[in-house]
Amino acid sequence: MKNKKKVLQLLAGGLIGGLAGFLSMRLLLALIPKETAQLLFGAPAGPGEGIAKAIFGLVGVWGGIAVHELAHLLTGLALGFRFYLYVAGFLGVRRNPTTDRVEWYVNRDPNMFGGLAGTVPVRQESHLRQKLAAICAAGPLASLLTGALSMGLSFYVISRSTLDSPLTRVLLMFGLVFGLISLLLFLATTVPSRTGPFFTDRARFFRLISGGHDAEVEQAVLELIAHSQSGLPHADLNLNQISLLINEPEPFFRSYAHGLAYARHLDRGEWDAAFEHIETANALSDEQPSTFKNEIWKDLAFAQAFIRNDADAARQTWNRILPAFRQQKTAHLFMIQAAMALADRQPDQARQFAEEGLSVLPEPPVKSDDKLYKKLLVLVQERVNPLTV
Template sequence: MEIILFIIQALISYFIVVTIHELGHIITGILSGFRFILFVIGPFGLKRNDKGKITFYIEKNKALWGGIGGTVPVDDKKDNFKNFRRLIIAGPLTSLLFGVIMLIVFFYKSYLFILLLGAMAVGISIATLLPFRAGVFYTDGGRWLRMKGNDHDAKVELAIFNFIQSYSINKDYSKLNIEDTQLLIEDKDPRNQYMGHCFAYYYYKDNNNLNDADIELKKMKELQSHVPKNFVKLLAAED
């Protein structure tokens, strides 16, 4: 019975800690003038639909089950990329602050649940601050460091942000800077190459250039064996 109780408390702690982490991203984004579009934890999610209404849904892509909180710019401001860097790092820092508070509380109220909350929050903070890429995504710390530089990686991150910003403002990909896709296509990471061809595909498709769109789609299919399946599903370009 004690083991079952521990498992239940651990699961509840995980959901609380991940929710707080993602709220750190979301609230910082909203305070920066961005618009909420997505929150996922496990298979459960909230998203803003095409009519602007926030709805509950079941997320089928397991790559997102670890937790994601999304906000996007509503207009093109010069500080948007800097604000995006800030919201990226806000998740781990929020987790760290919450974890430290819970561990301090544990010294006064020695409840296992409080200890689990504190330990998990600090653990998630450290794990997401360490700069590496596992599967589909870079960690928050990894992305933040890439964005802070002045090298090729920073330009790639800026290009990806510009793609997301352009879509969130214009509601399609027709106004992307197609030259930015070449940055990703020439990157050494197959996942970035795939993403570059994918954004180029959407650009040509939304501009009714079906011949070039078909060329990009074929290049994507050639790369599919070199990237995680969940990554392909996440971008979900189709004939």
């Protein structure tokens, strides 16, 4: 039933997007003289020009997405937020959780092809909501300005040139496609209130500045993120803020809150409560993008092995995680494998994974996650010793 719902949502989204693109292209053709339209979209002078137009048209589509997300990203960095993720189509840039370095990767998550930029606050401070509101507004404004500029320059060239040069026609193709996509992105992020599981930029902007309950929820999210990024213990996460998000109707907020509650109880050694929260986060993960879903599965696999001592359930969850998400040599992944080996009663293997996990952690650990991973890896080592004896 859930898969059927997803397929219907994808079909509906594709139909609406296709219809919007078709109508926009019809409008564009209506504004261009017929002779110019024939030169641009008719039979090319040679195969090389046709290929070049196709390539530059695709680059124009990607460029519109890339500029929109880059505006979000640069605004966040300028306001003191820390870089976390940048995705535009297949291009992905992220902060490596082990080395803390920025790295390139190929994005394979179709839910993120439309672009995503992530910067996170690193300390709790005043005006967090206002800063995020500026970040939200930056993308649509950049799309509107660059789209209008590109379309204006393109129509200026059309009015002033005979388009005899193949290079001019290829560049004009890029300018028109880039401008059209940018203006469509402006509309897509300002007219509707949702795109998939996420609020659009406009909806998020007004949630942040409106005051009231929605603003309180957004403030809680920002402060919880800042706490996690600041190096403070997960055990000290604000329980009132977590409870506020848990009671929200939005699955994304609830799933995120249960994940934080899991980390809080885990850091306090409250195992049963931690397991209950990560199970609930997993139950809410169906509507989340693949990146978030795989992170929940990692935590669930560890909880099944370490808390419930259920090696079979942990292995099943581990196998659900995409290979790209379980191949990095991170303390988190070594910790999960150590817990699974422990549940399998393989003490030597568990000890080896625990030692590898500790070896890749910075000393002393600075980030909140690293501090928690170190505590849990040491606990795994302590459980290994009686098994070895």
